[in-house]
Amino acid sequence: MPNCPNCGTWNPEDKTLCWRCQTELPRPEPPKKKRPNFLGFPMWMWILLVLFFVVTTFSQCSFIGVPPT
Ligand SMILES: [Zn+2]
Secondary structure (H helix, E strand, C coil), X not given: XXXXXXXXXXXXXXXXXXXXXXXXXXXXXXXXXXXXXXXXXXXXXXXHHHHHHHHHHHHCCCCCCXXXX
């Protein structure tokens, strides 16, 4: 329930002005929790992508996978 910041009176959810002192009420924050993401992808996807890139790059190097002769 949003209380008036000026007089502390309770106001209905849909009210934007205090019914008592006409003070503008603070808009209640929508209860949505947004995960931190980059370019629309979640963070774990980028970590997986980088990990995949690193593994492929290292597997192509001569010092991994090729036994010494
Ligand atoms: Zn008020």
